[in-house]
Amino acid sequence: MKAKSKMKVSVRMAVILGLTDILVMGVLYGIVSYNLEKVLRAKAVNDMAAIAQDTANLIDTYIYWCCDFVNGYSRMSEIRDVLDHDKDPALYAKAQEATDRYAEGYHDIEGLYVANWDTYVIAHTNPDSIDQTFRDEESALELQLRATEERTAYCTGIVKAPVTGVYVIPVYAAVYNDRGEATGFAGGAFYSEDLEIMLDSLNKKNLKGADFALIDAESGMTILSGDTGKAGSVCEDEKLLDAVSLVAGNMDPDGYYSYTDGGMVYSLHYMRNRNWVFVMMDTGEDVFGTLMVIRVSLIVICLILTAVMVGLCTYGVKMTMKPLDAINDEVVRLKANDYSTGHEIDKYCDRNNEFGTISGAIKELHGVLENQYELFVELFELQSTGMVVTTADNTKIKLINDMALDLYDIDRSRKNTVTIEEIRAEFDPDEMEGIDEQIGVTVKSENEIIFETTKTDRKDPSAPKKHLLTHSKAVHLSNGEDVIIYSVIDITDRKRLEENLKALSETDSLTDICNRRSGEKRIEKALEDGKTGMFMIFDVNKFKDVNDTYGHKTGDQVLAQIAGTMKKSFRTSDILIRLGGDEFAVFAVGTQDAGTGSMIVERLLGNIAAMNIEGMPENSVSVSLGAYFTGDKDSFNNMYQKADSVMYDCKKKGGNAYAIYNPACTGE
Secondary structure (H helix, E strand, C coil): CHHHHHHHHHHHHHHHHHHHHHHHHHHHHHHHHHHCHHHHHHHHHHHHHHHHHHHHHHHHHHHHHHHHHHHHHHCCHHHHHHHHCCCCHHHHHHHHHHHHHHHCCCCCEEEEEEECCCCEEEEECCHHHCCCECCCHHHHHHHHHHHHHHCCCEECCCEECCCCCCEEEEEEEEEECCCCCEEEEEEEEEEHHHHHHHHHHHHHHHCCCCEEEEEECCCCEEEEECCHHHCCCECCCHHHHHHHHHHHCCCCCCCEEEEEECCEEEEEEEECCCCEEEEEEEEHHHHCHHHHHHHHHHHHHHHHHHHHHHHHHHHHHHHHCHHHHHHHHHHHHHHCCCCCCCCHHHHHCCCCCHHHHHHHHHHHHHHHHHHHHHHHHHHHHHCCCEEEEEECCCCCEEEECHHHHHHCCCCHHHCCCCCHHHHHHCCCHHHHHHHHHHHHHHHHCCCCEEEEEEECCCCCCCCCCEEEEEEEEEEECCCCCEEEEEEEEECHHHHHHHHHHHHHHHECCCCCCECHHHHHHHHHHHHHCCCCEEEEEEEECCHHHHHHHHCHHHHHHHHHHHHHHHHHHCCCCCEEEEEECCEEEEEEECCCCHHHHHHHHHHHHHHHHCCCCCCCCCCCCCEEEEEEECCCCCCHHHHHHHHHHHHHHHHCCCCCEEEECCHHHHCC
């Protein structure tokens, strides 16, 4: 019964307020509509049509000025001369100087230039556009035909500038030499935004809420618009395009047409000389301003009456519903995880009505949520990984456990005061760019995002960097709040193991230099990066005899000492490789002349001859070496074949012999 009584009060309030509003507003609106609406509407539409005509004339005047400006530029002697005497650097410089001088002081010009008929730009106020060709052959031919046909500067509407990317009003004019021949064209691009701002400002002085658009009647393209985002795009309003067609088709002898549609008022003016239609549009509320004043006056009266009635009802409801404020406060505290006691809701729990029932239920919920929250916090702390919960915009930490503080090298005593900025400060700025990118992906994705980061020890920058693996996921909570949950683990040891395994896979175990596979990849990468140098391959003479005479242990010692000698003989930037068996290779990066190459090879051979091999009384180790100077876009296989061919010839000589590949000797 009590719930039913509450419903009756709500219904009574709604009926009284609603009927009163409808009655008063209906009478006032009926009077206005019957006596004044026709006269006021007709006058407002005529005023709007006059403004549209004046604005269209202003546009025509502006574009005429743009055309006149480009016409004057096209007749400058420097512009005519540079097209009439192509490829003369002195004339190029004069044309550029004349262009800059002519455009000086005009801030509404995006670009002023002179170009050949193929649209190759000779001079331009924007240096980035010089020596550029902006059109294909077919489009350039269309431009030539139009320019010579017009015989004066003409405007094509609006386009997106290819260099700056802004919308401009392009104007073109053919350039004629002293013999009357059209040798190229001059072009100017004027910021459409300047004209749009000027028109928008003018419209706002007359009709503050008015918008406008300038539409090409033939293509339906929006040339100008109060909404700059629509300029340069095809008009998609079918009703507006139909109206444009009517005006352009001379339905009205004066080229004017006004109509209303969907609460909007449109006034169109046809610019015959350009086949453009200027459209001014505004809401009915703005156009029929006088009518709106009357309506507003009536609304104010209605509001006053309504306010009196609502005030009386509100007072009664407030006194009856006062316990609801205490209940609402308690719910807000529960949402904020505030489980403190002793609030106003306690005195309503024993009431024998709906508020008493709700208050008691909320108090019980208070105890349940408090227990669950305490349990959640304990589980959060017991996690074996670092756990962090932040707001969705990643500006505030909601929860963080001790493990996370340890991983970020932040003292545990700062748990309740640590900020996002402190954690971000633990990472290098370059590292934070990647982290922010991953956080952005997390916010937009419904899936878990995993990413790795490295962190420098701020207290000891020389210490090895710490590698962290982070799992992040955006979560929408039942209370409507969005958060991001991060799980962070230290994978430093795993990364070190991976790096060690990678190094082992790329290094020859006996000689501790690159094995064939990794060495070949490094050389190919250097060649792709455009590096050149001297490539050498060599092997030990009669190495089989060394193994047969002194044993494989001594043979291994020979190979290991040769690798050590290579490390002493070459730079750390050079690539040292054991190709297999007793065959070695070196890529000396940057070495490109025979004199330096011979000196490097002789140093290596001298160091090899000076080796002291335990178990070999004679200590006589010699090698045969072939070298090849790489060229542009060379390949490993080509380098190997060329160096191997000359090394083979050296084998016949015996001793420490070497040769450098000479294309002239091979007939290449």
